[in-house]
Amino acid sequence: MSTYAETLHPRSEFDRPSNVIQGEFGHLERRSRQGEVAHIVRRHILSGDVAPGDRLSEARVSSWVDATRSVLRGAFAALAAEGLVELQMNHGARVHCAPIREAIEYAEVLRPIERMTGALAATRRDDESSAAIRARGAAVREASIGASPLDYENAVDHYGAISEAANHAAVRQTLVALRARNSIRRYQLSRTVISPIDSVPLHLAVSAAICNGDAGAADEALRAQNRLLVKGLCELQRRRRPHLA
Incomplete structure (x- = not known):
């Protein structure tokens, strides 16, 4: 049975969380x-x-x-x-890689959008979306060991699940567009400045708060995530390494 979010915004074959799509001849293809x-x-x-x-x-x-x-x-x-x-x-x-000063500005603009997304997700989530958020949060935790490119991809999936639970098309589109501007900078941070010890607990705190319907706790965790991001970007700027600046 389709969820309310799927009724309003049907998923395309490329949006399915499992990355399993129905093939032309009825067989399942991995992606x-x-x-x-x-x-x-x-x-x-x-x-x-x-x-x-x-x-x-x-x-x-x-x-x-x-x-x-x-x-x-x-x-x-x-x-x-x-x-x-x-x-x-x-x-x-x-x-593409945004200059660090520009990346900091994008992060600052993101703050209220992420908080709105968390509040909406906490009030609109259902069993299916909660399960997806928990699963992708756990994937972030598992992938964080070794800080591979998979960390970034799982983090994107995690936020995708949260924005789906929020079920607000305009907020989701704005969130995706703004976060996309910092894609490479976020990955650089995961390899140089921000430790999984600091970032992963925040991902899990966001997941738990939303799945428990606690909008206040979700807001607090999302604000902490954003502060960590801005702090990390400022540290990158301070270092002024040629390949990062």
């Missing part, structure tokens, strides 16, 4: 080819194999994975929506 290619390119970006500002031509990406031109373009479009790349007419894409 779309386009999604697989985007996943591979994302990992190259987040691992530092390609630097901010580097061009991702179709020829370059084809050396990492065998894919058709249409699949590559679809993967680039998906990564552009995440804020990881900027599309370039007839030239593939370029890796």
